[in-house]
Amino acid sequence: MTATHPAGSAALEALYQEQILAHYRHPHGKGTLAAADATVTTRNPLCGEEATVTVTLDRTGPDVRVRDIRFTSDGCSISQASASMMTDLARGRTATEIAALTDRFADLLRGDAAATHDETLGPLQAFATLSRVPARIPCALLAWKALADALRPQ
Amino acid sequence: MTTVMTRRADFPLLVRQPGLHYLDSAATAQKPAVVLDAEREFYETSYANPHRGAYALSARATECYHDARTGVARFFGLRDAACLIFTRGTTESLNLVATAWGMHNVRPGDEIVVTRLEHHANFVPWQQLALARGAAFRIVELTPDGRVDIDLLRHAVTPRTKVVAVAHVSNALGTITPLGEVAAIARSVGALVVVDGAQSAPHMAVDIEALDVDFYAFSGHKMGAPTGIGGLIGRREILEAMPPYQMGGDMIEVVGDERTSWNVLPHKFEAGTPNVGGAVALAAAVRYLTSIGMTEVRRHEQTLTAMAIERLGALPGVRLYGPDATRRSGVVSFTVDGIHAHDLATILDQEGVCVRAGHHCAQPLLRRLGVSATARASFFVYNDAADVDALVSGVRSAQTLFHGPRVVSPGTPARPATASR
Numbered sequence: 054m055t056a057t058h059p060a061g062s063a064a065l066e067a068l069y070q071e072q073i074l075a076h077y078r079h080p081h082g083k084g085t086l087a088a089a090d091a092t093v094t095t096r097n098p099l100c101g102e103e104a105t106v107t108v109t110l111d112r113t114g115p116d117v118r119v120r121d122i123r124f125t126s127d128g129c130s131i132s133q134a135s136a137s138m139m140t141d142l143a144r145g146r147t148a149t150e151i152a153a154l155t156d157r158f159a160d161l162l163r164g165d166a167a168a169t170h171d172e173t174l175g176p177l178q179a180f181a182t183l184s185r186v187p188a189r190i191p192c193a194l195l196a197w198k199a200l201a202d203a204l205r206p207q
Numbered sequence: 208m209t210t211v212m213t214r215r216a217d218f219p220l221l222v223r224q225p226g227l228h229y230l231d232s233a234a235t236a237q238k239p240a241v242v243l244d245a246e247r248e249f250y251e252t253s254y255a256n257p258h259r260g261a262y263a264l265s266a267r268a269t270e271c272y273h274d275a276r277t278g279v280a281r282f283f284g285l286r287d288a289a290c291l292i293f294t295r296g297t298t299e300s301l302n303l304v305a306t307a308w309g310m311h312n313v314r315p316g317d318e319i320v321v322t323r324l325e326h327h328a329n330f331v332p333w334q335q336l337a338l339a340r341g342a343a344f345r346i347v348e349l350t351p352d353g354r355v356d357i358d359l360l361r362h363a364v365t366p367r368t369k370v371v372a373v374a375h376v377s378n379a380l381g382t383i384t385p386l387g388e389v390a391a392i393a394r395s396v397g398a399l400v401v402v403d404g405a406q407s408a409p410h411m412a413v414d415i416e417a418l419d420v421d422f423y424a425f426s427g428h429k430m431g432a433p434t435g436i437g438g439l440i441g442r443r444e445i446l447e448a449m450p451p452y453q454m455g456g457d458m459i460e461v462v463g464d465e466r467t468s469w470n471v472l473p474h475k476f477e478a479g480t481p482n483v484g485g486a487v488a489l490a491a492a493v494r495y496l497t498s499i500g501m502t503e504v505r506r507h508e509q510t511l512t513a514m515a516i517e518r519l520g521a522l523p524g525v526r527l528y529g530p531d532a533t534r535r536s537g538v539v540s541f542t543v544d545g546i547h548a549h550d551l552a553t554i555l556d557q558e559g560v561c562v563r564a565g566h567h568c569a570q571p572l573l574r575r576l577g578v579s580a581t582a583r584a585s586f587f588v589y590n591d592a593a594d595v596d597a598l599v600s601g602v603r604s605a606q607t608l609f610h611g612p613r614v615v616s617p618g619t620p621a622r623p624a625t626a627s628r
Contacts, residue, residue: 064557065554065557065604065608066608068553068557069550069554069608069609074608074609099565100549100564100565100566100580101565101566101570101573101579101580102549102579102580103579127579128547128549129547129548129549129550130546130547130550130609131549131550186553186556188553189549189553192549
């Protein structure tokens with residue numbers, strides 16, 4: 054009973070990068086858009102955690118574009134920080150661009166080595182170590198699933 | 208520092224992982240070597256399909272199955288072992304009662320009473336039965352410290368109440384329900400008492416004859432047995448009047464082209480080849496618990512629970528849910544201000560501490576508590592003071608990570624919840 058677990062505080066700090074904690078403490082894009090074009094709530098059935106995403110959309114171009122975006126959530130730091138970064142990254146982007154970014158983020162969470170050098174992921178790189186904690190990956194993807202639903206062609 | 212005895216050496220998984228602090232026994236318990244050995248021994252020496260073969264090996268398997276039932280019945284103080292039905296576990300046992308008894312006895316305008324403490328397994332089957340039969344579904348609320356409010360129960364139960372379904376021990380808070388008082392109230396109107404014993408069977412002495420309830424459901428896997436074996440104890444006259452739950456082999460007497468008659472108890476409710484190996488292992492698990500003594504199991508867990516409540520409660524920003532240690536089993540549900548329960552569980556996991564985080568399959572209860580998730584540490588016979596030390600130390604690590612070292616220095620006064628420095 055005296056042996057310590059292999060992981061220690063260094064592993065913890067790698068997991069809970071300062072960027073993640075900063076976004077959790079001061080989330081970007083938290084709230085609800087009054088005149089939203091789409092509102093989608095996703096739920097993690099294992100834990101009951103919810104995230105709601107509201108967006109206003111620009112449909113004038115060939116591909117629908119996110120004009121503005123907000124999220125609400127009562128979830129953990131992983132899901133809130135991911136949603137917070139998502140609002141920064143999605144604003145002004147097209148549905149196609151966002152789908153590609155979401156796939157790349159999922160690659161990163163699965164531990165894809167190439168994705169860890171992908172600059173398009175920007176601040177999401179802070180989640181790279183989450184691949185070692187697979188139980189928490191659904192938390193990181195919760196708001197992204199809501200956004201994907203919100204952008205689905207009607 | 209403490210003289211709490213450990214039985215860790217009896218559990219091979221815990222021996223192999225010396226740094227592991229397993230505090231999730233309310234979800235499922237680790238298995239003692241004697242259980243694993245008994246199951247293996249059965250498969251290596253006595254395995255065949257029981258109740259069927261006209262050969263010695265099958266007869267031996269039948270005998271093992273019968274002996275397992277007798278042993279488990281004795282553990283619960285049940286004199287008539289045929290009133291113990293082996294099932295996959297508590298969930299199947301409760302569904303059996305809600306379906307086989309409920310669909311034939313609950314009528315439009317009747318009432319079903321449950322409590323705010325219930326696990327989904329003792330909530331959803333009754334809620335759905337009420338919907339299917341046009342019955343009213345009543346939820347008895349709790350006292351502020353998370354106990355079933357007996358006065359409210361008394362008001363909720365009326366002459367139209369057909370069943371009162373209640374957890375003996377809450378899986379989310381550890382609250383122990385005074386079943387005697389519940390049964391007296393139900394008896395006064397002729398309602399059945401159905402008890403979810405998943406969290407009491409492993410952790411305290413249960414004398415089924417003294418409890419005077421109509422049904423008691425339990426899970427082997429929380430008692431040190433493998434998954435997929437558990438039981439339902441019921442009153443003979445009620446079980447005999449009930450139609451079967453599932454149809455198939457073993458549960459029949461004579462199958463005609465038009466009609467079929469049913470086998471006697473307990474076989475009427477055990478369709479198909481039974482989980483004999485599981486039953487044999489469950490019998491070994493109750494022998495193991497009996498060798499410790501259920502009074503000692505309870506005392507041991509109560510000591511650790513009181514220790515955890517005191518030490519977690521002394522940390523600033525930690526909120527504890529549920530009653531004091533004398534009125535709860537070995538379950539400590541808590542939240543830490545500014546840290547979501549899932550983050551807490553991940554951080555604790557990094558230090559080898561396994562706790563559950565979430566709604567604990569008790570969403571109606573957590574809604575009432577006003578939280579979306581709590582962290583839950585739960586104890587069993589293999590835990591000791593070092594596990595409590597690791598839990599408290601892990602919570603302090605989480606606070607340091609999220610709030611900086613200031614909060615966890617000894618003597619720092621409690622401060623309000625905040626997500627910023």
